[in-house]
Each structure stands twice: as structure tokens, then as C-alpha cells.
Amino acid sequence: MSTIALPNATTSIERPSSTPIRAHPALAGMAADPVHKKIFCNPHNHSFQFLSESATVTSVDTSTNFRLPRNIVPTKYAIRIRPDFETFRFTGYELVNIRIDESSSSIVLNATELEIDFAKVDQEGTTHDCRIELDSELERVTLSFEGTLEPGHAVLEITFQGSLNDQLSGFYRSKFTDENGNTHYIATTQFEATDARKAFPCFDEPDLKAVFAIELDTPSDYLAVSNAPDIGTTDLGGGYKRVAFADTIPMSTYLVAFVIGPLEASPPHMSGDTPIRIISKPGQSHLHQFALKAAAHALEFFTDWFSIPYPGSKLDLIAIPDFAFGAMENLGAVTFRETLLLVDPERSSSSELERVVDVISHEIAHMWFGDLVTMKWWNGLWLNEAFATFMELLATDHFNPEWNRWVSFGLSKGAAFGTDGLHNTRPIEFTVVKPSDAEGMFDVLTYEKGASVLRMLERYLGPDTFRSGITRYLNSHRFANAETTDLWTALEEASDQPIAQTMVDWVFQGGYPIVHVSSNDSEITISQKPFSYLSDLARAGINEEESQIGTIWNVPLSVRVGTQLHKFLLGSEPITLPLQNPHDLVIANIGGWGFFRVSYDKELSGRLLANFSQLADLEKFNLASDLWAQTLSLMVGVDHFFELIEAVKDEEDPNLWELISSALHLIDLAASSEKQEAVAKRCNNSLLPILDKLGFEARPDEQEGLARLRATVIEALGTIGHDNETIAECKDLFVKEMSAESDIDPNIVSAVLAVVAANGDEADFAFILDKYRHPSTPQEENRYLMALTKFEHPELIKKVLKMTLGEIRSQNGPFVIASLLSGRTSGVLTWNFLTENWDALLERFPDNTIPRMLSGVAALISDESYSLEGKIRTFFESHPIPTGEKSLKQTLEKYAIYLTFRKRLLETIR
Ligand SMILES: [Zn+2]
Structure with a gap:
């Protein structure tokens, strides 16, 4: 998966981190539709073929009850799903080929938030009807029967049903409004880490790989997408059709995907034998070309780098209007936030384009690292994510060397340093007992520290040796699973160096x-x-x-x-x-x-x-x-x-100045009102000469990095420095945009909006709000949304806060609140709003985004009375968060660091 980093989502010194998916209140018992119980009879290639016997399953410790028994394992699932777009329920039917290694009179698999209507198992013509016992705590179902299954093969048949939820996990619905004001829904999936069990009963552990043959029953005019190519459509009558998909390679359950909705696909772009398509809601085809180019580049780059063919047979990249993460690497059907896929290069900043290339490359790297070779269990998640992040950087650097991607990674590495320097850090890899323990792993330590440690190793061994070790590792474990020690072994064989001994310090202990x-x-x-x-x-x-x-x-x-x-x-x-x-x-x-x-x-x-x-x-x-x-x-x-x-005033590296301006921002926030002027003076002394040199307008032949530098300098001068000339210039550009005279350069538009908003009135707010409501690209929507969080007038701040409970999509609301928490004026107002609406916010936002929302708490340091700290700690003692307890502890430790710093700063700054 990719984590989310909305531009300007937070003014904290680090990029926000991510944690995973929300456990949803049980949906069992809700009013049910008639179950779709027709017997599965596939006209295409869904005949059951058992996986080769060489597909091995490792012995695991199943004594904790959190791991499924290994006496029975799946080899192939044939699944048919039918969502209903009126009732938002779905019905499902599955046949699972299982291999019995030890005789048994019960089968245990995972299921939650599902109603299981019927189950039976057939072995060599003998059928056993099953008793169905659900355990909601362990998210399991036990199917028990009279008689015994003997070692060999059998077929399990289950019918089930559930609801399309609004929690952005499992099988859920995403909503959008077309230009005529009509509402449409997409039924879509997000399974990592352990939410496939919300969509169909399954052996939901990453090493229990199987082949998937999927059929989707959908309204006739809807597009249906899954992991493998569509191999045929049957008219079902009544306005429905059945779309069948080819068999997948053996893969983990968390990588299964189905997406159904009134969607539009680009014509396929062939990269070798692989057709690539971009899929989005209708009317966005003009935003497909850049993503196609980036995807084709990544596919070619990785096929060459790994010297292993792409493991899928087609590649769809799908933009989903409501999406809790950045993107998800479902084999052949990668899902994205709209803003990370759909982009108009003419109307985007180079940072926005870079982010799109990053995320597309990251997900495509996962097709090998994660999908072809998968971690054995969730403790090895870092292997997937750190590698995808490392490979993303290699590919993006190759896509456009002018972005200096390894230097800008310094900023991301800084985010990992920020968290890893806390006593409440954790090792990159740690023991995962319950699958939910893995939910805390989707953070900067897994992604950015993991990738940094790999970069350190790559540079130490030399790129060729490193690459040969990685190829060796992938080839030894393809279509199967691996763990960290397997990687060290492959790298040791390639390098003849004691890798395991060196790396153990970096992976299994926290800090640096x-x-x-x-x-x-x-x-x-x-x-x-x-x-x-x-x-x-x-x-x-x-x-x-x-x-x-x-x-x-x-x-x-x-x-x-x-x-x-x-x-x-x-x-x-x-x-x-x-x-x-x-x-x-x-x-x-x-x-x-x-x-x-x-x-x-x-x-x-x-x-x-x-x-x-x-x-x-x-x-x-x-x-x-x-x-x-x-x-x-x-x-x-x-x-x-x-x-x-x-000393660095002549430097032009945008990353260096982004670091300095974040630091100045924190110093400004920490300074009391009478010391702010001193901070502003220092800011302007250093930055005004740079802006004088760069000017507000881009030169036609300038390097791309200078555009980023210009934006950083403008924002710092207009907000920290309160420089009148910069503010006046920003207002002038904004007025021209309001009167449709000229558009602001996409590279500086976020900075200009931040300056205008920080010094803006109600009319400016109304214009920005309107632009947010009628954006021409997903990036524009984000920019204007984040600009709304920069106003200082209390009534305007309250308006935005209220919008987080309704108008603003639940995927974005947490970032809006995080940004508001970090504002000098908006911070305390937002904290009060947060405590007053805690239950409503928790109910509304996906669980994985709550720690992101709370990351803004660390910036609540401008309260002159110091009375807030005690209140904040007391509040969280009585209001635990559903996931990401560790992240909250980290945020509170950062808060303590900033307060300690503030105290020292006020004593010393002149
Ligand atoms: Zn990833």
C-alpha cells in the first residue's frame, strides 16, 4: 500500500504517517435480501484445477488462536459476488478447493460482518452438511459436520451475504456526484491487512495462497474489474449481467479486488504483452495520459530491473473517489485515491506530478515485491513496503532525473528520523501475534526507515551486488512466501558478506x-x-x-x-x-x-x-x-x-529550504507573541534575497527544483515573515485568478493560497470554497481544501470544522483537522471541536486515519498558558483510539518535545 501525504496536510515538521484499516461494528443481523443461491456452473475456465502439490505450507504456531489451523488449506477459490445498488447489500457464493493434510471433522476459516447461510463439503461424492459457528472476536467461522474428511482433496461450498459499508474497508461503497447533480455509487474493495474476510469467507492469512476465479454480477451498463482479465459476459436478464474473470496466479487473499460501478476505462496501452488501462469515474479521460505514461515506464523499468516478467496478465489502475490509503497493490487491479492517479500535467505542480509517479511506481513494484513474493506473516510487512518504497525511488529517479528524487527522499527520511528518535518508537520488524498488531505497521518506520536502511545496504554493497541478491531472492520464492532471513541469505550469497549480522541492529531494534x-x-x-x-x-x-x-x-x-x-x-x-x-x-x-x-x-x-x-x-x-x-x-x-x-543563503536546493522553513515554522509557533517579530525578521533576512533572485514568475528554461524553491520561499515569507510585499503580490495574483484574468502558476498556487488565506477575509474564503466545490482536477480540489484550513478568522475556522462532519469526504477530513490543529489561531478552537465531537468523528473517519488526524496535536504549542497539556493527556486517558495506540503515544511525546523546546526558546531568542 501507499501511505497518504496530502500537500500541506500538516505543518508539523514531519510528513504524516499512516496506519491501517478499521474494524467495523458487526453488520450481522441486518435485514437480508433473498440469497442468490443458484449453483455455480462456469461456462469458462473455472474448472477446478488443484495447485501443484509442490505448493507448500509452512508450519506455524497456531496455539495462540490467532492463526488458522494448517491441517486444511485452500488451493483455489471460485467466487461469485452480486452487489445490489438499491439496498447496498451483497450476496455471494463460493466453491473452495481444499487440501486435507490431516483428517478432520471441521474446517476453520475467517469471516466477519458476514451472514453465512449455508455450507457443505464434498469429498469424492460424499457430501457433509455443515453446522456454522461464527466467532466474532476471532473473526472466524467453524464449519463442523458428521463424519470425517480424509487426507486428500475436497470442495467446500458456501453461500453468504453482507452489506456494502461506508468504512472504506472490506467490500464498501464509494459515492460521487456527476455534473448534472446525480449521485452514483461504486462498490469496491480494500482488503489489506485482514479485511478480505469481510467480503467472503476465506483462509485470510498471507501464506495461504490460492488461485482465484471470480465472477461479478453487475448492472448491465456498469464496468466490473477484478485481478485477472475479463473472459466473458453473460446477460442475466433484469438489467444484470455476469462478468467472468480468468484464473489468477496463486496469491494471498489480501490482494483480491473487485470494483463495480459506472466507470470509464482508457483504451488499453500495450507495454510488451501487457495491456494497461486507467479507470475512473466518467468525464476524466483527459486526466489519464500522464498516469498511463508513468505506469508504462514503471512496468518496463521493473521488468528489466528484476529480470522477471510481470506476474499479472493485464494491469488496471483504478481511481476511487473514497479511499482510506494512498493506493493498494491488488494484483492487476491497483486502486488509488483520485489525486494520486488522475492528473493534468499542464495544471499540476512538479511535486504533484512527482507524487503521482512515486505512487504508481510503488504499487507496480509491489506486483513483484509483495504479490509474486509475499511475506509469510504480517511481521514481515516491512519487506513488502520498504522494498516498494525503495524501488519507487529508483523508478521515479529514472523517470525524471531532474527531480533529484534521492535528495528529496532526505525529507521523508527526516520524517522517519523524527519518529525513530522517540522513546516510543519501535523496531522495523516486531512480533505480530494478532493480525491487528500489524495495523500499527503502516507508518514511517516501515516505509521510510525501511527504505532508508535498504538504501544504506545498497550503497554499502554496491548497486550491482544488491540487485543480484534481490533477483536471487525473488526467483527463489516466486508464487510463494518469504521472511526477512531469506532476504539476508540471498544477499549474503550474492555479496559474500555477513549481512544478517549487520542488519539485525537496524531491523530488530528501534532508534538510531x-x-x-x-x-x-x-x-x-x-x-x-x-x-x-x-x-x-x-x-x-x-x-x-x-x-x-x-x-x-x-x-x-x-x-x-x-x-x-x-x-x-x-x-x-x-x-x-x-x-x-x-x-x-x-x-x-x-x-x-x-x-x-x-x-x-x-x-x-x-x-x-x-x-x-x-x-x-x-x-x-x-x-x-x-x-x-x-x-x-x-x-x-x-x-x-x-x-x-x-551560511547556506546562496543554496538553491528546494529540499534544504523546505527543511529550514519547517523549522522556522515550528520556531514561529513556539515563540510567544512578543518574540514573533524577531523570528519574522530572521526569516525575511534569509529568504527575501532568494525571492528577489527567483522572482514570482518562472523563467522558461529554469530547473524544475527552482519552482519548488520559489513556492517554499513565498509561503514562508507570507506566513512566518508577514512580509508586506510578498503578501501584496500573492493577493494580486489571487485577484487576477478571481476575475479570471489569469491562472496562478500551478507550482506556486498552494503557497499563494496559503498566504492569501492567512491574511484573508470572508470574500477570499467564499471564492476558495467555491473553487474547492467545483475543481477541474483532483489536485485542485486538494489545494483549495487545504487553503480553507489556513484562514485565521474564528468564524471561518468554525465553518471548515463543521464541514468535516458532512461535506468533506471522510478520506480527507482527518487531514483538514490535522492542519487546523497546527495553526496558531485555529489550534485551540480545533482541539475544542475535536473533544466535543469525538464520537461523531470516530464514527465518520476510517480508523487508519485517526492517528493522522491526531498528529496535529503535537503542534498545539502556542497556548501561552501551558494549560492545554494536562487537558490533552487527560482526554486521551479516557478516550482510547481504535487503532494506532503507538502513534498516539508518539504524538504525545512529540508534543512534550515541542513544549520543552518552546520553554528553552523563549529564554534564549532575541
Ligand atoms: Zn506499499
Whole structure:
């Protein structure tokens, strides 16, 4: 899956993280339709073919009750589903080929929120009618019968029904309104991690792979899509048709998909033998071309990189108006948020286009990493997600090298550093007993830290060796499952190096080190210690033994001393290197690919700042990022950070300035009203010269990065710096847009809107609201929605808050609230709204987005009385959240860090 990062979704210093899908209140017992019980008789290729006997199933610990017994396993499902678009119920029928390894008089599989009407099992002509026992806590159904199934094969037959829910998980409905104001529905699925069991009874564990043959009964004029190609349509009469799909490869249940609705598909674009289509609601075909291009690029890139053919037989990319995550890698039928797929390159910023290419590449990488080779159990989720993220970066970098994707990944890595420097962090991989434990894994530690650690390993081994290890791994486990140790084995075979021993520190313990470099006239000394933002553990709400930050790491380090290059593994003992010349420049973490921070003594650090232009982009970025982290954790005073800003004033890397402007934003938020002017002055001193150089208008031949830099600088000057000229210029551009005289450059439009809103009135609000309601692209809808969260007038803030309970889609509401929580004026108002409407918000928003919504709480630091902290902690003690308890603890620890920083800042800033 891809996590969600709406532009400007939060002003916290990090990109928001994600957690997964919501468990829904049981729907069993709701009024039922007549069940569709016709016996399954497939005119096409759904004859039962057993998987080859070599398909093995690993023995697992089933003693916890959270794992299904392994005596009976599925080999093939034939499933027919019929959603009803009047009642929003669905009926289903399935035949499951099972293999019996030990004789048994019962079958246990997963099901929840389903009513099972009938079940029987047939072995060699003997039929057993089943008693049906549902266990809602374990989300299981036990089918027991008189007599015994003997080792061999049998066919299980089940009829069932359920409801199309509004929770954006399982089999759910998504709604849209066409241009004539008519409402339409799409019935669609989102199964990862464990929600396939909400749509059909199944063996819902990732290593229980099987072939799927799916049939969908749909209204005659609707489009039906599933994982495999459509192989035939039968008219059922009464305005319905049956669409049959070919058999899939053996795959995990969480990758099954069906999407049915009044949808439109692009003509197929052939990439080799694979047809690629973009599917969306009607009237959006002009937004398909860029996605097609990005998908074709990714498919070709990965086929070549892995040297393994694409495992599906067609590839559909489908935009769903209501979608809780960013995208989902269902084999051959990838689902997306509209904004991450449908895009008009002429009306989008380069960041928006980059994000679309990222997400498309990420999902297509999963077709190999995740779909072809799958983790054995949810503890290995990081293997899927970290790799898809790593591969996404490789592919996007190849798609458009000018985006400097590995440098902008510095910002995402910063988000992982931000969470992983908390005592409430966790290791990348940890034991998962209940499947719901895995729900906390969809976060920056799995995605961004995971990908950073892989990048560190790739750079350490060299790209060719790394690639050959990965290909070896995929080939050894194709159509099957694997775990982390299998990856190390493959990489060890390819590299002849002790990978497992090095990687264990990074994957199985939380946190990361800060490497300290000090010098005298003749040598430098390098040592490590664990990094943390907060030295006072009580402020993190935990005691010392509970801190999840590790103690020591095998650090793959490369250091340049003058012209000498040194590469070694740094362990617990400090390492000393000779200094040829006492004035030599010393850079640790060359290239900037290591997942650790570096601090230098005053002498070395001064030398680096004086020679800043000699560093590589990522080295520059890391130096700033590491210094800001030390500032936030009170290891150095804020003056050091201001010195850095002064030293880098000629730099043009947009990532560097995005980091600096986020830091300035936090400093501004933390400063009391009388200190704000001092912050504004520092902001303007550094940024005005850059804007003077860049101007408001893009030059025709300029590098793409400069457009991003311009946007960052405009927003900071207009909001933190309150610079009158910048505000006036933004208003002027906005007035021209209002009078339809000219459009604002897509690259700066979000920044201009943020500045206008922060200084705006009711008329500006009304215009932005109207644009949000009538957008020309999904990106435009997002931009105007987020601009609505930047107004400072209390009545306007209240209007937006009210919209989160109704008008704003539940997939976006949590981000709107997170953004409002981070505003100086809107923060406390929003906190009050949140506590007053807690139950309604929890009911309305998907579970996985609640931690994202609460991430904004960390920014509630501008309350001058300090009275809020106690109230916030008390509130969450009595209001637990359904999933993402760990994320909430992390948010509260960040809050404590920001408050501690604020206290120090107010004492020191002049
Ligand atoms: Zn993913």
C-alpha cells in the first residue's frame, strides 16, 4: 500500500504517517435480501484445477488462536459476488478447493460482518452438511459436520451475504456526484491487512495462497474489474449481467479486488504483452495520459530491473473517489485515491506530478515485491513496503532525473528520523501475534526507515551486488512466501558478506545512533551513541526500561578526511583516523545515505559551514537536518541553527529550504507573541534575497527544483515573515485568478493560497470554497481544501470544522483537522471541536486515519498558558483510539518535545 501525504496536510515538521484499516461494528443481523443461491456452473475456465502439490505450507504456531489451523488449506477459490445498488447489500457464493493434510471433522476459516447461510463439503461424492459457528472476536467461522474428511482433496461450498459499508474497508461503497447533480455509487474493495474476510469467507492469512476465479454480477451498463482479465459476459436478464474473470496466479487473499460501478476505462496501452488501462469515474479521460505514461515506464523499468516478467496478465489502475490509503497493490487491479492517479500535467505542480509517479511506481513494484513474493506473516510487512518504497525511488529517479528524487527522499527520511528518535518508537520488524498488531505497521518506520536502511545496504554493497541478491531472492520464492532471513541469505550469497549480522541492529531494534566526530591537531575520533530528542523520559510518559531506542549499532560508515576516503563498520569502540593537515575538511556519512545522524565538534563544524558549497546536495541536507535535530533536542542552542541558515543563503536546493522553513515554522509557533517579530525578521533576512533572485514568475528554461524553491520561499515569507510585499503580490495574483484574468502558476498556487488565506477575509474564503466545490482536477480540489484550513478568522475556522462532519469526504477530513490543529489561531478552537465531537468523528473517519488526524496535536504549542497539556493527556486517558495506540503515544511525546523546546526558546531568542 501507499501511505497518504496530502500537500500541506500538516505543518508539523514531519510528513504524516499512516496506519491501517478499521474494524467495523458487526453488520450481522441486518435485514437480508433473498440469497442468490443458484449453483455455480462456469461456462469458462473455472474448472477446478488443484495447485501443484509442490505448493507448500509452512508450519506455524497456531496455539495462540490467532492463526488458522494448517491441517486444511485452500488451493483455489471460485467466487461469485452480486452487489445490489438499491439496498447496498451483497450476496455471494463460493466453491473452495481444499487440501486435507490431516483428517478432520471441521474446517476453520475467517469471516466477519458476514451472514453465512449455508455450507457443505464434498469429498469424492460424499457430501457433509455443515453446522456454522461464527466467532466474532476471532473473526472466524467453524464449519463442523458428521463424519470425517480424509487426507486428500475436497470442495467446500458456501453461500453468504453482507452489506456494502461506508468504512472504506472490506467490500464498501464509494459515492460521487456527476455534473448534472446525480449521485452514483461504486462498490469496491480494500482488503489489506485482514479485511478480505469481510467480503467472503476465506483462509485470510498471507501464506495461504490460492488461485482465484471470480465472477461479478453487475448492472448491465456498469464496468466490473477484478485481478485477472475479463473472459466473458453473460446477460442475466433484469438489467444484470455476469462478468467472468480468468484464473489468477496463486496469491494471498489480501490482494483480491473487485470494483463495480459506472466507470470509464482508457483504451488499453500495450507495454510488451501487457495491456494497461486507467479507470475512473466518467468525464476524466483527459486526466489519464500522464498516469498511463508513468505506469508504462514503471512496468518496463521493473521488468528489466528484476529480470522477471510481470506476474499479472493485464494491469488496471483504478481511481476511487473514497479511499482510506494512498493506493493498494491488488494484483492487476491497483486502486488509488483520485489525486494520486488522475492528473493534468499542464495544471499540476512538479511535486504533484512527482507524487503521482512515486505512487504508481510503488504499487507496480509491489506486483513483484509483495504479490509474486509475499511475506509469510504480517511481521514481515516491512519487506513488502520498504522494498516498494525503495524501488519507487529508483523508478521515479529514472523517470525524471531532474527531480533529484534521492535528495528529496532526505525529507521523508527526516520524517522517519523524527519518529525513530522517540522513546516510543519501535523496531522495523516486531512480533505480530494478532493480525491487528500489524495495523500499527503502516507508518514511517516501515516505509521510510525501511527504505532508508535498504538504501544504506545498497550503497554499502554496491548497486550491482544488491540487485543480484534481490533477483536471487525473488526467483527463489516466486508464487510463494518469504521472511526477512531469506532476504539476508540471498544477499549474503550474492555479496559474500555477513549481512544478517549487520542488519539485525537496524531491523530488530528501534532508534538510531548519532555519530560524533571530534578532532585535535593530528587525528579525529569517531564514536556513536543512541540519539533521542527527549532526555527526560518521564516527559515521554515512560520509564527507562520502556524506551524502545536501542543501544549500539553496526554502523556502515564512510568518512572523508581531506582527500583520504575511509570505509568501515563502526561498533561500540571509538575509531581514530589520522589527520594529514590540521585544517582538513572532515565529512562523515559521505553521500549522505546512512540512517544515522552526525555531530561534529565546534572546529570541524565551523570548517564544514565555511566550505558548505563543496558538499554534495544530500550531505548539505543532512548537515542541516542533523543540526536542527540537535537544536530541537536542546543539544545545541537555536543560535547555531540560525548561523547555519546564514551560511547556506546562496543554496538553491528546494529540499534544504523546505527543511529550514519547517523549522522556522515550528520556531514561529513556539515563540510567544512578543518574540514573533524577531523570528519574522530572521526569516525575511534569509529568504527575501532568494525571492528577489527567483522572482514570482518562472523563467522558461529554469530547473524544475527552482519552482519548488520559489513556492517554499513565498509561503514562508507570507506566513512566518508577514512580509508586506510578498503578501501584496500573492493577493494580486489571487485577484487576477478571481476575475479570471489569469491562472496562478500551478507550482506556486498552494503557497499563494496559503498566504492569501492567512491574511484573508470572508470574500477570499467564499471564492476558495467555491473553487474547492467545483475543481477541474483532483489536485485542485486538494489545494483549495487545504487553503480553507489556513484562514485565521474564528468564524471561518468554525465553518471548515463543521464541514468535516458532512461535506468533506471522510478520506480527507482527518487531514483538514490535522492542519487546523497546527495553526496558531485555529489550534485551540480545533482541539475544542475535536473533544466535543469525538464520537461523531470516530464514527465518520476510517480508523487508519485517526492517528493522522491526531498528529496535529503535537503542534498545539502556542497556548501561552501551558494549560492545554494536562487537558490533552487527560482526554486521551479516557478516550482510547481504535487503532494506532503507538502513534498516539508518539504524538504525545512529540508534543512534550515541542513544549520543552518552546520553554528553552523563549529564554534564549532575541
Ligand atoms: Zn506499499
